[in-house]
Amino acid sequence: MKQGRLNAVREGRLLLSGNEAIARGAWEHGVTFAAAYPGTPSTEILEAIGEHYPEITAQWATNEKVALETVAGASYGGARTLSAMKHVGLNVAADPLFTLSYVGATGGIVVVSADDPGMHSSQNEQDNRLMARAAKVPILEPSDSQDALDLVGWGLEISERFDTPVMLRTTTRISHSLSVVQAGPRREFPPKGYTRDIRKRIPIPAFAKGMHARVEKRTLDLSAFGETFPLNLSIAGSRSLGVITSGVSYQHAREVLPDASFLRLALTWPLPWDLIGRFLAEMKEVRVVEEGEPFLEEQIRAHFLAPVEGKKYISLEGELEPGLARRALAPETVEPPVFAPAQVPQRPPTLCPGCPHRGAFWVLNRIKAGSTSDIGCYTLGLMPPLEAVDTVLCMGAAITVLSGLEKALGRDAVAGRIVAAIGDSTFIHSGITGLIDMVYNGCTGTVLIMDNGITAMTGGQQHPATGFSLRGEPARKLDLEAVCRACGVDRVTVVDPHDLKSLERILKEEMAVPEVSVVITRRPCVMIRRPEHRAVAVLDPAKCVSCRRCMSLGCPALSFVDGRPVVNAMLCYPECRLCADVCPKGALTKDAGGAR
Amino acid sequence: MSDEARNILLCGTGGQGILFASEVICGAALLAGFDVKKSEVHGMAQRGGSVSSHVRYGRKVWSPMIEAGRAHLVLALEKLEALRWAHFLRGDGMLLACDLEIMPLSVNTGQAEYPDVSAGLEAMGVPFRFLGAVEEAAGLGDPRVANTVMVGAAARWLGLPPGTLEESLRMRLPAKALAVNEAALQRGMQLTAGV
Ligand code: SF4
Numbered sequence: 066m067k068q069g070r071l072n073a074v075r076e077g078r079l080l081l082s083g084n085e086a087i088a089r090g091a092w093e094h095g096v097t098f099a100a101a102y103p104g105t106p107s108t109e110i111l112e113a114i115g116e117h118y119p120e121i122t123a124q125w126a127t128n129e130k131v132a133l134e135t136v137a138g139a140s141y142g143g144a145r146t147l148s149a150m151k152h153v154g155l156n157v158a159a160d161p162l163f164t165l166s167y168v169g170a171t172g173g174i175v176v177v178s179a180d181d182p183g184m185h186s187s188q189n190e191q192d193n194r195l196m197a198r199a200a201k202v203p204i205l206e207p208s209d210s211q212d213a214l215d216l217v218g219w220g221l222e223i224s225e226r227f228d229t230p231v232m233l234r235t236t237t238r239i240s241h242s243l244s245v246v247q248a249g250p251r252r253e254f255p256p257k258g259y260t261r262d263i264r265k266r267i268p269i270p271a272f273a274k275g276m277h278a279r280v281e282k283r284t285l286d287l288s289a290f291g292e293t294f295p296l297n298l299s300i301a302g303s304r305s306l307g308v309i310t311s312g313v314s315y316q317h318a319r320e321v322l323p324d325a326s327f328l329r330l331a332l333t334w335p336l337p338w339d340l341i342g343r344f345l346a347e348m349k350e351v352r353v354v355e356e357g358e359p360f361l362e363e364q365i366r367a368h369f370l371a372p373v374e375g376k377k378y379i380s381l382e383g384e385l386e387p388g389l390a391r392r393a394l395a396p397e398t399v400e401p402p403v404f405a406p407a408q409v410p411q412r413p414p415t416l417c418p419g420c421p422h423r424g425a426f427w428v429l430n431r432i433k434a435g436s437t438s439d440i441g442c443y444t445l446g447l448m449p450p451l452e453a454v455d456t457v458l459c460m461g462a463a464i465t466v467l468s469g470l471e472k473a474l475g476r477d478a479v480a481g482r483i484v485a486a487i488g489d490s491t492f493i494h495s496g497i498t499g500l501i502d503m504v505y506n507g508c509t510g511t512v513l514i515m516d517n518g519i520t521a522m523t524g525g526q527q528h529p530a531t532g533f534s535l536r537g538e539p540a541r542k543l544d545l546e547a548v549c550r551a552c553g554v555d556r557v558t559v560v561d562p563h564d565l566k567s568l569e570r571i572l573k574e575e576m577a578v579p580e581v582s583v584v585i586t587r588r589p590c591v592m593i594r595r596p597e598h599r600a601v602a603v604l605d606p607a608k609c610v611s612c613r614r615c616m617s618l619g620c621p622a623l624s625f626v627d628g629r630p631v632v633n634a635m636l637c638y639p640e641c642r643l644c645a646d647v648c649p650k651g652a653l654t655k656d657a658g659g660a661r
Numbered sequence: 662m663s664d665e666a667r668n669i670l671l672c673g674t675g676g677q678g679i680l681f682a683s684e685v686i687c688g689a690a691l692l693a694g695f696d697v698k699k700s701e702v703h704g705m706a707q708r709g710g711s712v713s714s715h716v717r718y719g720r721k722v723w724s725p726m727i728e729a730g731r732a733h734l735v736l737a738l739e740k741l742e743a744l745r746w747a748h749f750l751r752g753d754g755m756l757l758a759c760d761l762e763i764m765p766l767s768v769n770t771g772q773a774e775y776p777d778v779s780a781g782l783e784a785m786g787v788p789f790r791f792l793g794a795v796e797e798a799a800g801l802g803d804p805r806v807a808n809t810v811m812v813g814a815a816a817r818w819l820g821l822p823p824g825t826l827e828e829s830l831r832m833r834l835p836a837k838a839l840a841v842n843e844a845a846l847q848r849g850m851q852l853t854a855g856v
């Protein structure tokens with residue numbers, strides 16, 4: 066049960082995650098439109114809005130660029146708006162963001178960038194403060210949930226007052242940590258209405274020159290605003306060590322340096338130079354504590370030519386935690402470890418028991434084919450024993466990387482050896498353009514659209530091909546087969562990935578044909594289907610010959626003990642019979658599952 | 662409770678209900694008037710991955726994460742995970758683990774071996790207790806409430822006012838799930854009553 070359900074209706078002292086607090090902040094501060102594409106660690110923001118705050122029109126967009134553009138339109142209409150995305154999502158939305166910075170905001174625009182230092186669920190550790198600065202967009206960084214709630218309000222106000230989109234930058238440990246907030250009522254800000262203003266909204270060169278000049282002036286004004294911004298906190302402590310910090314790093318640093326002085330910045334670009342200058346002048350030594358890039362450190366050093374240190378102590382890589390902070394900042398307080406860590410096997414996430422993708426990867430492995438793959442649960446097909454994923458780059462790249470391989474090396478290098486494997490949600494996000502390109506440029510590869518009927522990796526969100534909206538209301542269902550045909554693909558086949566024989570035959574056929582083909586492997590993610598029965602795979606030990614074939618599925622519900630597979634009845638997924646199907650001796654059965 | 666924050670580390674594998682267990686404890690701490698923070702990573706939705714939740718409460722809490730060597734209690738819903746996180750304990754800390762083994766894929770595929778957890782914990786010198794929470798929960802009619810049994814078992818190390826865990830449970834559960842969870846909490850408390 067989500068505790069937010071209780072929190073939504075209450076005011077007062079609540080325990081909220083950073084993401085729930087952002088949703089609450091949007092509600093309290095009069096947001097009327099929000100759009101996002103799911104991405105860890107940002108997903109729960111729109112989920113919470115969808116679940117608790119009907120006053121806000123909230124929707125899943127096809128991708129982050131689309132989300133931010135719809136938000137821009139709503140802002141042009143004078144609505145208070147919010148868009149949320151993970152850090153790499155901002156790369157997709159960079160195009161609108163950079164020019165929206167020139168155009169500005171009519172109704173407030175808060176763009177949440179949820180960064181993922183430590184890469185808990187991401188492919189890189191990019192620090193989007195650099196992105197915002199490149200776009201000349203002010204940055205707000207919360208240090209806990211209360212900040213997150215308050216900074217949505219401030220962000221909207223700054224956005225409207227300074228005519229700019231505002232980035233609210235969180236990290237995983239802000240978005241996914243819970244802390245106490247004081248929750249208040251909603252203030253209404255009805256959309257002001259749209260007025261045509263071509264000098265403001267059309268950045269043709271003649272107008273854009275003026276816009277750029279305005280942006281430069283805006284930056285100076287925002288720096289001055291930061292001097293007295295109440296969430297830029299100056300905390301007086303010992304003058305022998307001062308810490309300049311932001312975000313969750315502030316909490317770790319305060320934990321290990323209870324006596325130091327702090328300058329905790331919440332508006333981290335543009336910087337308040339006088340405030341920082343005074344702090345530097347008062348301290349004997351100043352250190353900058355920040356995860357990721359030396360964002361504050363480099364600016365402060367360049368501005369003051371002062372010997373402040375930061376990355377000398379805090380790694381560029383990974384996330385900060387209090388133990389690392391203590392070793393870096395207060396080594397004299399490090400206590401010798403009481404218990405030495407034990408060496409134990411890792412437990413990485415695996416495809417669920419019953420996962421539709423398991424069948425597809427098992428067949429690819431069997432026919433000795435690999436895949437250019439993509440971002441989703443199916444990335445996990447890289448792990449033994451399935452080992453059928455070769456490449457992952459970014460959303461949508463499965464298809465285009467395969468095209469490039471074929472263009473460089475010719476058809477023989479890919480045919481029969483490698484296919485593109487992309488999920489339904491990812492295909493809609495940014496695979497469609499790649500498929501059009503593939504057909505247009507005369508490629509001949511095979512694309513697997515692994516359609517599990519949901520955006521699975523982020524916890525199960527709707528998308529255009531599920532037929533439901535963010536709030537679960539019926540929506541026009543995108544027809545994936547029709548989309549592929551419209552892209553120019555004549556060979557489009559749909560198959561159940563747990564029908565191993567058919568899938569193998571179809572894959573071999575399609576890879577042999579010298580034209581682009583699409584194979585849609587369609588079977589729902591186990592998260593979205595309540596099984597109709599409770600069948601468990603059963604072993605007949607008399608028939609088992611210990612060949613380990615069942616173990617080639619990599620199903621977490623199967624282990625191999627004393628030469629025999631053992632089925633974990635708690636984990637076995639009722640509507641899966643993969644192990645029964647691959648067993649050559651009929652030793653594993655799943656009768657209640659019914660024969661196909 | 663002293664000024665120092667109380668640190669509870671919960672761990673287990675995906676799908677075991679770690680996040681619910683930590684929410685119940687946090688809710689109780691909130692009811693008791695403490696400052697509360699909790700941090701966990703729930704990135705990939707896939708089941709079976711290692712999951713941990715850091716819970717901290719006290720007069721004022723700064724970092725949402727617990728430092729290694731500073732947890733008052735490690736509450737593990739799976740034995741291998743207990744061993745993975747045991748070094749987070751303070752010298753006077755306690756480790757409670759559900760007596761349940763869930764094989765990681767590397768063990769299933771023969772690349773690694775499931776360790777002897779008791780021997781491992783003994784070698785480390787960690788004070789620990791295994792509890793048959795799944796059997797207890799099954800006995801109450803639902804093996805899935807093993808997480809709540811473990812919360813009950815942990816109660817005496819949590820330093821929370823009597824009644825707050827019960828109240829926190831009531832605030833989080835719909836009526837039909839409440840009775841079995843309340844029974845699980847009570848059963849858990851009995852399990853460690855004599856320790
Ligand atoms: S969440 Fe769904 S798609 Fe992802 S691994 Fe599990 S079953 Fe497969």
Ligand code: SF4
Binds near residue numbers: 602618636
């Ligand atoms: S039927 Fe076999 S392969 Fe499918 S979930 Fe159960 S044990 Fe795993």
